[in-house]
Amino acid sequence: MLSFLLAFEVAPALTLDQSIDLARSAIAACAAKGAPVSAAVVDATGTPIVILRGDGVVKPPVAAPRKAATAVKFNAAGSELEAREATDPAFAAIIKANPELYNAHGGSLPLYISGQLAGGLAVADTDHEIADECARTGLANWSAN
Numbered sequence: 001m002l003s004f005l006l007a008f009e010v011a012p013a014l015t016l017d018q019s020i021d022l023a024r025s026a027i028a029a030c031a032a033k034g035a036p037v038s039a040a041v042v043d044a045t046g047t048p049i050v051i052l053r054g055d056g057v058v059k060p061p062v063a064a065p066r067k068a069a070t071a072v073k074f075n076a077a078g079s080e081l082e083a084r085e086a087t088d089p090a091f092a093a094i095i096k097a098n099p100e101l102y103n104a105h106g107g108s109l110p111l112y113i114s115g116q117l118a119g120g121l122a123v124a125d126t127d128h129e130i131a132d133e134c135a136r137t138g139l140a141n142w143s144a145n
Contacts, residue, residue, distance in 0.1 A: 012044075012113035012114055012116050012118045013043065013044075013118065014041060014043060014049060014111065014113070014118050014119045016049060016050065018041075019041035019049040019050040019119075020041075020050050020052070021142060022039075022041050022111075022138065022139065022142045023039040023040065023041050023050050023051075023052045023121070023138075024039075024052065025138040025139070025141045025142040026039040026121060026123045026134050026135050026138025026139070026142075027039050027052060027054040027123075027134075027138070028141075029133070029134040029135075029137035029138040029141065030054070030123060030126060030130065030131070030134035031054065033133075035126040035127075035130050035134070036054050036055060036056030036057045037054050037057060037064075037123050037124060037125050037126050037131065037134060038051065038053045038057050038061035038063070038064045038123070038124050038125050039051075039054070039064055039121070039122065039123050039124075039135075039138070040052070040061065040064035040065040040067070040068045040121070040124075041068060041119060041120070041121050042065060042069050042072055042119050042120045042122075043072075043118070043119045044072060044117055044118055044119055045072070046068070046069030046070075046072045046073055046101075046120070047069075048065045048068070048069075049119065051064060051065050057125050059125050061124070061125070062124075063103050063105075063122075063124035064107075064122045064123065064124035064125070065122070066100075066101065066102060066103035066122075067103045067104075067107055067108035067120075067122035067123075067124055068108050068119070068120035068121055068122035069120065070095075070101075070102045070103055070104050070108060070120075071108035071110045071120035071121075072110055072117065072120040073101075073102065074104075075110050075117055076110065077106075077108065077109050077110070077132070078103075078105050078106045078107050078108035078109070078122065078128070078131075078132065078135075079106040079107075079128070079132045081104035081105075081108075082104055082105050082106050082128065084104070085104045091104075103124075105124075105128045105131070106128035106129055106131055106132035107122055107123040107124060107126075107128055107130075107131025107134070107135050108120060108121065108122035108135060109121050109122075109135050109136065111139075121135055121138070121139060122135065123135045123138070
């Protein structure tokens with residue numbers, strides 16, 4: 001008789017408290033630049049854990065969770081994906097065909113725990129370069145805690 005061992009790799013989980021703190025950290029980084037933004041943190045499947053709309057943001061927080069899910073789906077920063085969308089017609093077609101799911105713009109980052117993809121962070125509702133800076137600063141400030 002043959003026996004088989006099935007091993008399932010379980011992605012590390014971000015907690016609600018971690019996700020709230022991370023989103024707040026990214027929003028604070030943009031507030032320091034005078035840019036009101038929304039931020040979202042998603043899990044390893046791209047499902048939102050938390051979506052926060054910062055003070056002064058007038059738009060509904062729609063782009064942030066989509067940007068975060070895109071960073072997870074393609075395991076890349078939004079700044080890289082934005083450049084890829086401009087030069088790779090097949091990739092651009094995937095993004096264009098799924099606007100309710102994906103947003104390949106600067107301001108999103110995949111998140112790792114112990115070297116494994118655990119989720120994504122995104123900042124939205126401002127210029128893509130500013131959003132990217134705020135996401136990276138927010139993550140760095142959060143990681144330092």
